[in-house]
Amino acid sequence: MENEFTVNSKEYWDTRFETNWDSYSGREQTLYFGGIAIEMLPDWFKNVLSEGVTFADVGCAEGDCTNFFSKLFPNTDFTGIDFSESAIRKAKEYYPEQTFIQADIKSIDKKFDVVFSSNTLEHFINPFDIIRDLFRISSQYTVVLIPFQEYERFSEHFHTFDYKDFNVEYNGFTVVYAQEYDCSIKENIFWAGKQLLVIYERNQENQKRKKDVTLKDYINSLTYNYSDLKKELKGIQLENTSLKENNKKLEINLNHLIETNKEQLALIHTNIINTDKLNDEKIRYIEQVNSLENELNTSISQNLASKEKLDFFDKQEKWLIAEKYRLDTEINEIKSSNIYKISRKYYKIRDNVPIVKHVYKGLRIWKRHGFYALCRQIKHKITKPTPQNKVNKNIETLYSNINEKYQENKINGLFIIPSAFEFDELYNQRTINLAKYSSKDNKAVLFVVWQWNKNEIIPGAFKEVYPNVFQIPLFEFTENIEKLQLMNEISNRKAILNIPSEQWNTALYRIKELGYSTIYDIMDDWEEFNKVGQAAWYNKQLEEEMIINVDSVVAVSPPLSEKFSFLRTDIICIGNGYYDDLLGENNKYISRKNNTSNKITVGYFGHLTESWFDWQLVESMLKNEKIFVEIIGYGAKEATINNLKKYSNFKYIGKVEPKNLYKYIQNWDIGMIPFKKSKLSEAVDPIKIYEYIYFGLKVVVTGIPHLELFPNTLLYSDEIPIADFIYKVYKDPIENNDLVVETFLNESSWDQRFKKMMEYKNIYNTEIYHYETAKNS
Incomplete structure (x- = not known):
C-alpha cells in the first residue's frame, strides 16, 4: 500500500479503511484509546460533557469512539469528522443516529465547544499546523490524546511528542490539565507505549501572555508516583529471583534426565543388537525410554518458557531502574529550580489562607463565567444549604417515611435493587419486574438507578414511582449509605445486586454489616459485553469478589452458572419470565x-x-x-x-x-x-x-x-x-x-421466578460450617 500511495495521504487512508482497517483491529483500537481518554479525563471536564456541549471528534475514523462517547454523555451533541470518504461512509452505516462530516480540518468553518483528537496528530509531519486548526474551530476546549515519548516510531507516525513540545500558553489557549498514561502496565494488544492527554482552554479576550513555559516545567505532576515505582520494582525483583531459582532446579532436572536417558538408550541398544526377538524386558525398556523422552521434552519446554519469562522481567527490571534514575534526576532538578520554589510558596498561600483562597475562587468564577455568575454563586452559598445537606435531608425524609410504613404494618420488608434503567412500569425488564413483584409482596423497594457521574439527573429521584417503589440516584445512595441505619428496625431486609461495579462492590460490605441478606443476580455476561465496548464500568475481579461475598448467587442461564462454578457450587439458575x-x-x-x-x-x-x-x-x-x-x-x-x-x-x-x-x-x-x-x-x-x-x-x-x-x-x-x-x-x-x-x-411466570429467588437458601457457608464441625467432632 505504501508503494501505491503516499503514507497518510487521503488516498492512503481511503484504501486502509476499504481493505484492512477492520482486519487489523482498527475499530477495537479506536475504542481502546477512547476508554483510556475516559479514564484520564478529570471529573470537572466530565461534568462539562454531562451538562451538554457541542463536541467534535476530529479524525474519528469509522465513528466508534464518537458513538462510545455519545452513550456516556447523552446531553452532549457529538459530531465525527474525518477526511476519508470511506471512513465516514462506514461510520454513517454503523451509527446512523450520529452526525458525521467528511472534510479536511482546514475546510471546517463551524465552531464547537469542545474539539477532541485521539491518536491522529502523530500522523502529520507538521502536527502543530493541525493543532492550530483545532484551536481555530474550538470555542472553549481543545483536547488531544497522542502517543508520548515514542522514540522508536511506528511506520505511519511522523512526529515524536515530548514535554518540550507543549507550551502552557499557545495560540490563545492555556493548558488547564495534562496527564500521561503508561499503556504497558495494562494487558493489551493495541499499544505498548505511553499516551499523553492535554486539555487546552481558550483564553479570554485581551488576556496578557505569561512568560513562556512548557510541560517540561511541570513534569513532576505528570509522572508516576515514585513510591509506586519502588513497589512495582520490588515485586518484579522478587518474581525475578523466584524464576531464577526455579530455572536452576529445571536445569538440574534436565541434566539428570539427559544422563539417565543416555544410559537407558545404551542398554536397550545393546539388548537389541544381541537378541533377535524382543522379550518382555526389552518392551519394558522401550516404554521407559518413551516415558523419559516425553518427560524430557516437557522439561525442555518448561525451561524455554521460564527463560523467556525471565528475559522479559530482566528487561522490565532494567527499564524500571533506568526510569527511576531518570525521575530522581528530574525531580531534583525541578526542586532546585526557582520556579518550583516560588510556585510552591504561591500555591501554599493561595490554597490554604482562608481569605486568599475564597478571593481566588471568586476571581476564577468571574473570569470564566462573568460577574453576574459570581453574584449568583455568593447568593447561593448564603441562602441555600450545601448540595450534600440537601441530599441528606431528602434521604432522611424518605427513609423515615419508609420506617413509618413499617411501623403501621403497611410493608413487611425492605429490598435494595440496583438498575441500569429508570423505573418504567411498562418496560419488560428483569430488575423492574423484580421491583413490581416485591411491591405486590408488601416490600418497600429502594430502586437505585445507575449514574455515570454525580451531575447526571435522574427523573423521579426520591419519589414513589410505583406503589412501595422509591427511585434513588446511585451516587446519592452510595455516598449516604450510613443513612440506611434509619431503617434498622425493619425485618426481612435484602439487597439483590446485579451490577458488579466499583460503587456496588464497595457498598456490598457496608450493606452486609447493616444486617441485609445479599443476593447476586448474574443477569448477563458482563465480561463479554465489556469486550465489545459496553459495560465500561466492568471489572472482572470485582465481580468475582461479589460472587464470593454475597449470601447467595443466582444466574439467568446455565452457561452463566457454569462460568462461575469454580468460585461456588451453589449457584442456581433462575431464568427470565413473563407477565x-x-x-x-x-x-x-x-x-x-x-x-x-x-x-x-x-x-x-x-x-x-x-x-x-x-x-x-x-x-x-x-x-x-x-x-x-x-x-x-x-x-x-x-x-x-x-x-x-x-x-x-x-x-x-x-x-x-x-x-x-x-x-x-x-x-x-x-x-x-x-x-x-x-x-x-x-x-x-x-x-x-x-x-x-x-x-x-x-x-x-x-x-x-x-x-x-x-x-x-x-x-x-x-x-x-x-x-x-x-x-x-x-x-x-x-x-x-x-x-x-x-x-x-x-x-x-415472573412471580414464580422471583418467589424461587426469595425462598432460595444458600448452602455455600453452611457446607463449610458442617464440614468444620464434622472434622472437629
Missing part, C-alpha cells in the same frame, strides 16, 4: 390458527443488538418469496433496514408497546431468535422466548443452545438451508395446550 397481564390474559396461544395460505410469516420483537443479531440469516430467509419476515424492535442501523426493504416480503414495524404485541403476533406462524454464536449470545436468556411460547408460537433459535430444551423451540444449525428448516418447522405439529407447555408457562 400475562402485561401481554394480555386473553391473548394466550393467540397465534395458534390454521394458515390456509401458502405463505409463512416469521417474526421477531425486541432489541436488535448489532453485537449478536444475525441479519445475514434473516436475508437468507427473505430470498424465499413464500417466507414473510416482520421485525418489531429498535437499535438496528438504518442502512441494514434499508438493505432489507428491497425485499417485498420484509416489513419493519419499529417499537410496539408490550400490550399491543398480540395484534401482530396473532398473524405469525413462527417466532425467531436469530443470534450469532458467541459467548455473549450463549449466556443470554431472552425474555422474548417466554412470550413467544405464551402467544403459542413455534420458535426457531440460533446461537443459544440451552433454549433447545424449551417446548416448541428448535435450534437451527447450517446443515440445511434456513428456508428448508423454516418449512420443516412450519409443517411439524405443535405441542398444543398440553401438560408440558402449561407446566413450563406456570413455572416461568
Whole structure:
C-alpha cells in the first residue's frame, strides 16, 4: 500500500479503511484509546460533557469512539469528522443516529465547544499546523490524546511528542490539565507505549501572555508516583529471583534426565543388537525410554518458557531502574529550580489562607463565567444549604417515611435493587419486574438507578414511582449509605445486586454489616459485553469478589452458572419470565390458527443488538418469496433496514408497546431468535422466548443452545438451508395446550421466578460450617 500511495495521504487512508482497517483491529483500537481518554479525563471536564456541549471528534475514523462517547454523555451533541470518504461512509452505516462530516480540518468553518483528537496528530509531519486548526474551530476546549515519548516510531507516525513540545500558553489557549498514561502496565494488544492527554482552554479576550513555559516545567505532576515505582520494582525483583531459582532446579532436572536417558538408550541398544526377538524386558525398556523422552521434552519446554519469562522481567527490571534514575534526576532538578520554589510558596498561600483562597475562587468564577455568575454563586452559598445537606435531608425524609410504613404494618420488608434503567412500569425488564413483584409482596423497594457521574439527573429521584417503589440516584445512595441505619428496625431486609461495579462492590460490605441478606443476580455476561465496548464500568475481579461475598448467587442461564462454578457450587439458575397481564390474559396461544395460505410469516420483537443479531440469516430467509419476515424492535442501523426493504416480503414495524404485541403476533406462524454464536449470545436468556411460547408460537433459535430444551423451540444449525428448516418447522405439529407447555408457562411466570429467588437458601457457608464441625467432632 505504501508503494501505491503516499503514507497518510487521503488516498492512503481511503484504501486502509476499504481493505484492512477492520482486519487489523482498527475499530477495537479506536475504542481502546477512547476508554483510556475516559479514564484520564478529570471529573470537572466530565461534568462539562454531562451538562451538554457541542463536541467534535476530529479524525474519528469509522465513528466508534464518537458513538462510545455519545452513550456516556447523552446531553452532549457529538459530531465525527474525518477526511476519508470511506471512513465516514462506514461510520454513517454503523451509527446512523450520529452526525458525521467528511472534510479536511482546514475546510471546517463551524465552531464547537469542545474539539477532541485521539491518536491522529502523530500522523502529520507538521502536527502543530493541525493543532492550530483545532484551536481555530474550538470555542472553549481543545483536547488531544497522542502517543508520548515514542522514540522508536511506528511506520505511519511522523512526529515524536515530548514535554518540550507543549507550551502552557499557545495560540490563545492555556493548558488547564495534562496527564500521561503508561499503556504497558495494562494487558493489551493495541499499544505498548505511553499516551499523553492535554486539555487546552481558550483564553479570554485581551488576556496578557505569561512568560513562556512548557510541560517540561511541570513534569513532576505528570509522572508516576515514585513510591509506586519502588513497589512495582520490588515485586518484579522478587518474581525475578523466584524464576531464577526455579530455572536452576529445571536445569538440574534436565541434566539428570539427559544422563539417565543416555544410559537407558545404551542398554536397550545393546539388548537389541544381541537378541533377535524382543522379550518382555526389552518392551519394558522401550516404554521407559518413551516415558523419559516425553518427560524430557516437557522439561525442555518448561525451561524455554521460564527463560523467556525471565528475559522479559530482566528487561522490565532494567527499564524500571533506568526510569527511576531518570525521575530522581528530574525531580531534583525541578526542586532546585526557582520556579518550583516560588510556585510552591504561591500555591501554599493561595490554597490554604482562608481569605486568599475564597478571593481566588471568586476571581476564577468571574473570569470564566462573568460577574453576574459570581453574584449568583455568593447568593447561593448564603441562602441555600450545601448540595450534600440537601441530599441528606431528602434521604432522611424518605427513609423515615419508609420506617413509618413499617411501623403501621403497611410493608413487611425492605429490598435494595440496583438498575441500569429508570423505573418504567411498562418496560419488560428483569430488575423492574423484580421491583413490581416485591411491591405486590408488601416490600418497600429502594430502586437505585445507575449514574455515570454525580451531575447526571435522574427523573423521579426520591419519589414513589410505583406503589412501595422509591427511585434513588446511585451516587446519592452510595455516598449516604450510613443513612440506611434509619431503617434498622425493619425485618426481612435484602439487597439483590446485579451490577458488579466499583460503587456496588464497595457498598456490598457496608450493606452486609447493616444486617441485609445479599443476593447476586448474574443477569448477563458482563465480561463479554465489556469486550465489545459496553459495560465500561466492568471489572472482572470485582465481580468475582461479589460472587464470593454475597449470601447467595443466582444466574439467568446455565452457561452463566457454569462460568462461575469454580468460585461456588451453589449457584442456581433462575431464568427470565413473563407477565400475562402485561401481554394480555386473553391473548394466550393467540397465534395458534390454521394458515390456509401458502405463505409463512416469521417474526421477531425486541432489541436488535448489532453485537449478536444475525441479519445475514434473516436475508437468507427473505430470498424465499413464500417466507414473510416482520421485525418489531429498535437499535438496528438504518442502512441494514434499508438493505432489507428491497425485499417485498420484509416489513419493519419499529417499537410496539408490550400490550399491543398480540395484534401482530396473532398473524405469525413462527417466532425467531436469530443470534450469532458467541459467548455473549450463549449466556443470554431472552425474555422474548417466554412470550413467544405464551402467544403459542413455534420458535426457531440460533446461537443459544440451552433454549433447545424449551417446548416448541428448535435450534437451527447450517446443515440445511434456513428456508428448508423454516418449512420443516412450519409443517411439524405443535405441542398444543398440553401438560408440558402449561407446566413450563406456570413455572416461568415472573412471580414464580422471583418467589424461587426469595425462598432460595444458600448452602455455600453452611457446607463449610458442617464440614468444620464434622472434622472437629
